[in-house]
Amino acid sequence: MPTWAQLAEIGRDLRFYPSLTKHPKVLIQEQVTNFNRVGYIKGIPIFDEAEIGEHRQYFDALLASVIAEGGSSYSIISAHMKYGKVYDLLTHPRIVACVKDLIGEDVIGWGAHYFCKMPHDSKTVGWHQDAGYWPLSPSKTVTVWLAIDDAAVENGAMRFIAGSHHLGHLTARHSDPDDNSVLGQIVENAEQHGESVDVELKAGEISIHTDLLLHGSNANPSSKRRCGLTLRYCTSDVQASYRWNREGVVVSGKDNSGHWGNPPRPTVD
Template sequence: MLKDQFQAVPDSSQLQQIERDLRFYPTTNAHPQVLSQEQVEQFNRDGYIKDLTIFSPAEIASIRQQFDELLSRTLATGADSYSISSAHLKYGFCWDLLTNSRIVAIVKDLLGENVVAWGSHFFCKMPGDGKAVAWHQDASYWPLSPSRNVTAWLAIDDADIENGCMRFIAGSHQYGHMTFRDSNPAEHNVLNQTIENPWQYGHEVIDSLAAGQISIHSDLLLHGSEANNSSRRRCGLTLRYAAAEVRAALDWNQKGVIVSGSDPSGHWANRPRPTRDLPE
């Protein structure tokens, strides 16, 4: 997988040495504050919720402008468009997005009162870049346990079939952790794992989103995306959240920001907002 600029992402052999509980834990919430009861039930059944509007057109245009400048400066260093990872540890505007109260309120309805935010990674497919994201489970890459983690995928640009939006396999999170193989170079995979024949686990859902919308999915949900063969960019920001009870190995707890409630154990670092918004 891509190198995280704060902490190298562990390889499969490292993760195999860590005892992890990779079972799906359904949400139990009789009185959600933002989501409807039907949406909570859908998350438990299908592993995702989509089409949640967070930012107005004007707000997402401002966010996009900040990302455009960040991307320009990143590319100027010779890095690629997928390399902006753990962005909340370096750039204030990314920390603001990760801790945004509108997103956190939705996550709380799924994970409970005590929530830690720990990840922020831009997946930016440039026009015609030819790279796909193979079918995978996020939990395969993370030294976290138990599996009470979700990703909020924020559309910086409109994301649709033409420019390589995400796809889910509804209900696949119910099967727990799955066997994967290493991807081969011919797949042009942004990541390095591939799960074969995903359709045996459920039906495919197209996660098309308008800029400013989010979808939320379980870390055990099978998902991926085709290459962007269009003339338009497709950028999404993955925002990662965990229930505060989740334990992180390999110092990943140092990425954490307490965004709701508290962390009674003190396991997670509570990272402050970076003072700068862009690379110097």
């Protein structure tokens, strides 16, 4: 992960670029309008109970394997580069169709990271903006959060600060051990920037948010696991530093610049 100083040297364009879509094919125009206004869409059904149940079983086995090898429930990153079934989710037509309705025809899928809060997990995810971590410019990236398990307030559902993406890149501080946060950055007093919204999702549903939207999540004091798979997408004109472009897959349209690596599907399922 690049340091803050390294990211500052890149001179990134961290402005919100609103969706210009006038005739969405899967979403409705109201959803596109709301995405521009509040920075997110939530509760989009993608997979039925049987379909998401199959992937949940896959993830259960994957998690057991990763933990047995010394990893954790948060350490399964760049998963589309390692596991064919995750690559299939990153490139899944139903998910990509929603993304295209927001950012256009030429789309790169460049990241896949499981965020799995185990039962009675005391860790939080402090308020942050995704753009604060990524060496990408301009700021034309969205995150799809696919609920593998039901996500509710009681088990640490994600939270958004509605409309905070219009403020540009906000100053964050490094988290410290007392914060008990999974990630390394925290934006202080985030609630002053807008309404806090709980993102409760049924398994198989997705939310989508822009990379400038403040978001985070509370601990999971319940007996129910809360797992989500984050899938990251950007327009093909985005440039990635520090060789992050190697992991970008052309999931729709073209990459006319040839900047992105477009790796093949992994053979390991």
